[in-house]
Amino acid sequence: MRISNYIPTLVAFLFAAVIALFGANLSSRAIESTSESAVAKQLKLEGYEWVNVEADGLQVVLTGTAPDETKQLAAQRAAGHIVDPARVINVMDIETQAKIVAPRFSIEILRNDEGISLIGLVPTAWPRDVFVSDLKSAASTGSVTDLLEHADYTVPDMWDAAMEFGLEAITLLPRSKISLSADSIIVTGLADSADQKRRFERALDDKKPSRLDVAINISAPRPIITPFTARFLIDETGPQFDACSAETVQGQARILAAARASGIEDPSCVIGLGSPTTDWARAVEAGMRAVQDLGAGSITFSDSEVSLVGTSGLSASLFDKVAGELEAALPAAFTLYTTLPEPEDNVSTDAVQFVALRSPEGQVQLRGRIGDERSQIAAEAYAKSAFGSNTIYSALRQVDGLPEGWSIRALAAIEALSKLDNGSVTMQPTSVRVRGRTGDVTAKASITQLLADKLGSGQTFDIDVDYVRQLDPILDLPTADECVARANDVINANKIVFAPGSTEVDESSTDTLDRLAKALDKCEKMEMEIGAHSDSQGGEDMNLSLSQARANSVLNALISRRIVGVDFTAKGYGEEQPIADNDTEDGREANRRIEFKLLGGDAPQDGQSDQTTDTPPAENNENETPNE
Structure with missing residues (x-):
């Protein structure tokens, strides 16, 4: 049989194979499309919009980024409900999880007569036992209830500074609650009196860390005011209170309005x-x-x-x-x-009077009229008990016919004077005049209460008393000379450093500048000069210019630290005021210095001159600036 007889049959088979292959391909694509569409629709309905669905033959491939592993597996299961789970290929990524944030560490310290309690969360690496031991020692108590939890995270910045302040505060306040963390501190406490409250607040304010937010709330019991007093007047200076008492918060608000x-x-x-x-x-x-x-x-x-x-x-x-x-x-x-x-024209100029005076040095004079020897002895003895026996000078004159109660009112005048740092009390038959200065913010009100009680009704008294912060013993404000000495002591111990040839204060001197700011924090109403000096290397004009620029740099650094009580002036002296031999390296080092001086005061004392240096030390070089 000829091969040609098989050709039609072969062609028929080939055609059938092609048709079958084409049909299979169409069927596969139909299955892919149907599966992809059905799975994508179902995932979208269940909220998995982030999943991408692609069909690859009979397989369904899931791609995309899942928020977490749980969501990834849930999406895979949802796809397996639409097609055979064996056909689902999971190649989804999982979103990178952010680093777990450390918890907020904090301690709440409660102290009362029964002891101390600690509540809060602290870092595991922090020496908790040492802190508890320090608490027992600081508060002089063996009773510390430790209810602290701990977590294994890094100790936060400023945590140690906050804990150190907490120890200081708990030592000072026998009845208190102190909340400590690495970013804030809240101190709540009780004081026995208004004076103790001010002392507590001042002591805590001096010790608080500069980089932490510190809130201090000290309460004191309401004082017993006897007599209950208020005095309002209008004179040539305008309206004012000499004293004001209120019985309730609502009453206070009404009076203040x-x-x-x-x-x-x-x-x-x-x-x-x-x-x-x-x-x-x-x-x-x-x-x-x-x-x-x-x-x-x-x-x-x-x-x-x-x-x-x-x-x-x-x-x-x-x-x-x-x-x-x-x-x-x-x-x-x-x-x-x-x-x-x-009217003043009808008032006798030859008025009977009793005068008590106190000088700024503390010396007290009594002069004027007193009723009899017994009254004079009583007045002088009362003054000696109030001011000290070695401070009293008496020039009293005994006369008859003084107004009734004159001796008692003389004692009231002496008591009023005792509330002043210096001043005078002038007593006449129908009036009392008080003038002076005091460091006690309550002195004016106290004098008003005293005179209102002792003089009785219908009496005129005039109180002109100024509160002077520098005289306040609680504030413990330094004198101007003490402020200058403190500033020079700081830079004697830690020099202000400039890079060679630079006018900017080196970063290594940041701590010195912070110490300067703290030393001058209590200084008030004074003018201080920042003087910069150089050695003799380089030109004279260049030295003068460089020293002036460096003085300005120190001035700007202190101003930025908000020293509001001192009015600074920057002055560059160049090489004109050496304190050592410029022919030696040690001498030149000594001559490169910053000095603080009270304007109008004395020059700095010896030993207060060697205050700045350059870093790193410069080698000898003809082209170097004077402080290099």
């Missing part, structure tokens, strides 16, 4: 115990309105007694009208006394 309305910019009023009536604030408000209606004068509340005093030359009809309206407005518990002084 009235004070601001009268023109007092920053009034203050002490909340205390001892008010004679719940209508105290309403009565004080009415009294303040009366003085404003007069335009000048004073109103004094001493417990339930009220004294309205006009000024010499005031219209009698206006005074009577205002006094009548005030008497009607005052609550029933109060008794009003009024005084309108005679």
Whole structure:
């Protein structure tokens, strides 16, 4: 049989194979498309939009980035519900997980009469046992309840500084709660008195870390005020309080609102115990309105007694009208006394008086009139007990016919003087005048309470007392000379460093500048010169210019540290004031220096001169600037 007879059959078979192959391909593509579409739709319905679906023959390939391993497996299972799970190929990535953030470490220290308790979370690597031991030693107690948890993370920056401050605070405050962390500190405590409260606050403020947010809230019990006093006056300087007491927070707010309305910019009023009536604030408000209606004068509340005093030359009809309206407005518990002084032309210039004076050095003089020998001995003995027996000079003169109660009022004048650092108290039959300076913020109110109690109703007293921060023993402010000495001591111990030929303070001196800022923090109302000096290498003009630029650089560094109490002046002296031999390296090193000097004061003492250096040390070079 010829081969040609098989050709048609062979062709038929080949054609059938091609048709079958083409059909299989179409069927495979249809399956791929159907599977891909069905799986993609299902995944989208279940919220897995981040999955990419591709069909490869009978296999379904899942790609994309899963948020986590759980979501990755869930997406794979969802695809397996649509097609045979064996056909699902999982090549999905998992999103890189962020580094686990360390927990916020903190300690809350509670201290009372029973001991100390610790609550919080601390780093495992932190020496907790040492801290607890230090707490026991600092607070002088063996009772420390440790309820701290720990976690194995790096100790945060400033954690040790916060813990050190916590030890200082818990030592100072026997009743307190102190919250410590690496970014903030909150101190809450109780003090026994207003003075102790101020001491606590000042001590903590001095010790607090500069780079931490520190909140200090010390509370003191309300003082017992006897007599309960308020005194408002208007004179040539404007409206003011000599003393102000309030019985409640609401009463304080009412009085302060009235004070601001009268023109007092920053009034203050002490909340205390001892008010004679719940209508105290309403009565004080009415009294303040009366003085404003007069335009000048004073109103004094001493417990339930009220004294309205006009000024010499005031219209009698206006005074009577205002006094009548005030008497009607005052609550029933109060008794009003009024005084309108005679015109000054009718006042005798030969007034009887008792005068007590105290000098800035602490010496006290008593002069004027006293009733008898017994009263004189009593006044001098009282003054010696108040000021010291070696400080009293008495020039009292015994006379008859003095007003009733003169001796008692003389003792009140001496007591008022004891509240001043220096000043005078002048007592006349119908008035007392107090002048002076004090470092006690409560002195003016105390003197007002004292005179209101001792003088009685209808008496006129004038208090002109200035509070001077430098005299406040609690603030412990240094003198101007002490400030200069402190600054020079700091830079004697740690030199201010400049890079060779540079006018900018080197970073290595940051700690020295911080110490300078702390040393000058309490200095107030003074002018200080920052003097920069060079050696004799280089040209004279170049040395002068370089030293001036370096003095300016130190000035800017201190200004940036907010030293508000000192007015700095920068001055470059160049090579004109050497303190050592410029022919030796040690001498040149000594001559390159910064000096602090009180403007108008004495020059720095010996030993306060060698304060700056260059780093690194420069080798001898003809082209070097004078401080290189």
